[in-house]
Amino acid sequence: MSGDGGTVLETGRLRLRRFTMDDVDHLVELDSDPEVMRFLTGGRPTSAEVVRGEHLPLLLGQYARHPGLGRWAALDRITDGFLGWLALDPSADGTEAELGYRLRRSAWGGGLATEGARALVRHAFDVVGVRRVWAETMAVNDRSRAVMARAGLRYLRTFHLTFDDPIPGTEHGEVEYELRRDEWPSVRQEWDAALRAR
Structure with missing residues (x-):
């Protein structure tokens, strides 16, 4: 963790920092790309009013309620450019975290989502001490499912919801993936061995 108060963690290519109300434009721009929103809203954007009045106040409130968990702006470590966000959204009691990620299309395909997701999984278990990290997406969202698997989560179930x-x-x-605390040591050992082998 960095000492600047806003940075949660850094990876080789990413810096994750807390959101502020100054990030409205970043989030509106991210959600304005129909491809980014394809599996979330069918491509419909999120308005500035919703980001400013609903989304950001909710995210900012999580930082105090559940230290170490939440949703963070993902920045390029070299340019400091906004790339999107990564998340460990807390359960009501903070004992579980939902892994999430949403990156600009220009950041797709280079392994950034996996890099950030793995760092957050490690943070969730080794620093925060959650009992479970989970994630869900549409069954047809192959890219997101691949990130979940590379982040150590395993397929748990397929379920169906009713939408208006x-x-x-x-x-x-929809599909749900998960990694439980008792499974984490073997995943961490595998990752560490792969790092040593490089």
């Missing part, structure tokens, strides 16, 4: 305005692919259901 379903988006294409909803009929195939």
